Amino acid sequence: MEYENLTLHTDKYQINMMYAHWKNNSHNRRAVFDAYIRKNPFRNGYTVFAGLERIVDYINNLKFTEDDIDFLRQQEENYEEAFLEELRQFSFTGNIYAMREGEIVFPNEPIIRVDARIFEAQLIETTILNVLNYQSLIATKASRIKQVVNNDTLLEFGTRRAQEADAAVWGARAAYIAGFHGTSNTRAGKIFNIPARGTHAHAWIQDHDSEEEAFMKFAEALPDQAVLLVDTYDTLRSGIPNAIKTGKMLEAKGKKLKGIRLDSGDLARLSIEGRKMLDEAGMEHVEIMASNDLDEEVIIHLKLQGAKIDSWGVGTKLITGGKKPSLGGVYKLVAREDESGLIPVIKLSDDLEKVTTPGLKKVYRIINRKTNKSEGDYIAFEHETVNDKPLKMFDPFFPQKFKYVNNYEAVELLQPIFVNGSQVYELPELEEIHRYHEQQLSFIWEETLRLLNPQTYYVDLSYDLWKMKQDLIEEHSMG
Ligand SMILES: Nc1ncnc2c1ncn2[C@@H]1O[C@H](COP(=O)(O)OP(=O)(O)OP(=O)(O)O)[C@@H](O)[C@H]1O
Numbered sequence: 001m002e003y004e005n006l007t008l009h010t011d012k013y014q015i016n017m018m019y020a021h022w023k024n025n026s027h028n029r030r031a032v033f034d035a036y037i038r039k040n041p042f043r044n045g046y047t048v049f050a051g052l053e054r055i056v057d058y059i060n061n062l063k064f065t066e067d068d069i070d071f072l073r074q075q076e077e078n079y080e081e082a083f084l085e086e087l088r089q090f091s092f093t094g095n096i097y098a099m100r101e102g103e104i105v106f107p108n109e110p111i112i113r114v115d116a117r118i119f120e121a122q123l124i125e126t127t128i129l130n131v132l133n134y135q136s137l138i139a140t141k142a143s144r145i146k147q148v149v150n151n152d153t154l155l156e157f158g159t160r161r162a163q164e165a166d167a168a169v170w171g172a173r174a175a176y177i178a179g180f181h182g183t184s185n186t187r188a189g190k191i192f193n194i195p196a197r198g199t200h201a202h203a204w205i206q207d208h209d210s211e212e213e214a215f216m217k218f219a220e221a222l223p224d225q226a227v228l229l230v231d232t233y234d235t236l237r238s239g240i241p242n243a244i245k246t247g248k249m250l251e252a253k254g255k256k257l258k259g260i261r262l263d264s265g266d267l268a269r270l271s272i273e274g275r276k277m278l279d280e281a282g283m284e285h286v287e288i289m290a291s292n293d294l295d296e297e298v299i300i301h302l303k304l305q306g307a308k309i310d311s312w313g314v315g316t317k318l319i320t321g322g323k324k325p326s327l328g329g330v331y332k333l334v335a336r337e338d339e340s341g342l343i344p345v346i347k348l349s350d351d352l353e354k355v356t357t358p359g360l361k362k363v364y365r366i367i368n369r370k371t372n373k374s375e376g377d378y379i380a381f382e383h384e385t386v387n388d389k390p391l392k393m394f395d396p397f398f399p400q401k402f403k404y405v406n407n408y409e410a411v412e413l414l415q416p417i418f419v420n421g422s423q424v425y426e427l428p429e430l431e432e433i434h435r436y437h438e439q440q441l442s443f444i445w446e447e448t449l450r451l452l453n454p455q456t457y458y459v460d461l462s463y464d465l466w467k468m469k470q471d472l473i474e475e476h477s478m479g
């Protein structure tokens with residue numbers, strides 16, 4: 001993809017802070033930020049991380065152009081020329097660790113860790129969150145939909161309802177990571193190598209003298225590929241009978257009708273009736289596709305009613321997040337440099353879950369070797385060794401709740417992406433990201449994966465980390 005230079009795609013307050021640091025000569029100090037979510041969206045038990053590819057590209061292309069600098073000069077009379085010169089020389093020189101795309105992630109664990117000059121780390125907050133929050137929201141929604149369709153075909157149809165063009169293509173990619181098979185967006189298909197798929201619109205039928213003629217012409221143009229939209233006039237009395245006639249016409253020419261699409265009415269009843277009609281006509285191979293404001297909830301109910309649907313076109317409620325239009329991922333300072341070196345910092349809150357976890361940390365997934373399932377995630381200081389046995393895992397909010405894990409493998413989730421400003425991570429192909437996602441899902445217990453009232457997954461802290469956090473809370477509490 002031809003990526004844009006997104007350097008100014010940040011909140012003005014970041015540049016103000018960069019300026020104030022520069023004025024105070026503190027801009028070269030090291031700072032560590034964690035990007036993480038506080039809650040899973042859709043009351044889900046997990047979140048699917050997506051967005052790393054775009055973030056990597058964003059970092060690689062960071063550069064204030066002369067136009068950008070002129071704009072900043074106009075916008076803020078306080079900015080001194082020497083500061084603007086500093087921006088002219090700007091590039092990312094720090095370290096970024098991140099989880100892999102497709103990873104199953106949970107609240108309160110670092111998904112991305114930025115360790116850089118404060119001057120750099122502050123600038124990139126906005127875009128990192130913008131990308132992580134949107135793409136992960138859509139990947140998570142797609143994952144919920146994927147869970148209910150089993151092996152049926154899933155197509156992403158959302159572009160017309162997406163929050164503009166970027167959301168459409170990156171949303172299509174996020175859906176593919178979670179298991180969608182194709183997208184209607186041809187550009188997303190080309191950019192990301194996703195199968196591009198499509199049927200036809202009502203306009204095709206309306207634009208002909210009869211539905212039958214419209215079907216015949218479309219099927220002749222795209223034999224073996226045609227999926228006919230059967231609800232323009234009357235699905236059971238006109239649409240499906242005409243589709244069957246069209247199928248017969250194709251068969252006479254040694255071709256086949258691929259499918260029909262239902263787009264309104266009672267999708268369960270129409271698919272059951274439609275399946276009967278097609279089968280009676282000897283067209284068992286003709287697939288039934290459904291669309292019309294679908295999401296995981298409607299699909300579950302259609303399945304409960306015995307709907308005979310082979311493929312699902314899902315648009316609006318996937319690409320916009322449906323009832324949950326944003327993910328609340330945050331980017332918090334967890335360590336800063338002073339004369340003594342790197343020191344952990346904390347942000348307090350009345351809401352205990354919002355208190356940040358200070359320090360330079362690693363995240364491990366504790367895989368039980370016997371069950372091959374995860375016992376939870378374990379966050380420790382970077383310098384701690386974790387594969388010592390047994391591992392005591394306790395709830396950081398209720399330390400009296402604990403367990404010992406013996407036969408485990410602690411798998412490190414944060415990968416080095418940039419070291420001293422250079423990309424050290426090779427971005428995987430989309431297909432590989434999808435496979436990784438599926439493999440990671442297999443480590444998570446069903447109880448956490450289920451769509452309704454999932455069990456909370458454990459995200460625990462090492463004792464040393466937990467103790468340091470408690471000490472900092474005490475130190476900063478006003479009593
Ligand atoms: N059997 C069913 N059980 C549950 N929900 C269904 C069933 N059939 C369709 N739906 C869903 O009901 C919702 C309402 O559909 P709606 O009534 O707006 O469609 P319609 O009026 O049939 O079609 P349109 O307005 O597009 O002409 C849609 O999300 C659709 O997917």
Ligand SMILES: O=P(O)(O)OC[C@H]1O[C@H](OP(=O)(O)OP(=O)(O)O)[C@H](O)[C@@H]1O
Pocket residue numbers: 157158160161201263291292293294313314315316317
């Ligand atoms: O319903 P979604 O999940 O968003 O899926 C995409 C919808 O887009 C098309 O409809 P169209 O734009 O023609 O509008 P309409 O069917 O809502 O009238 C298509 O027929 C689907 O119904």
Ligand SMILES: O=C(O)c1cccnc1
Pocket residue numbers: 157158184197198199200261291313315
């Ligand atoms: O190909 C389709 O059927 C399609 C594509 C986009 C939106 N709705 C339907």
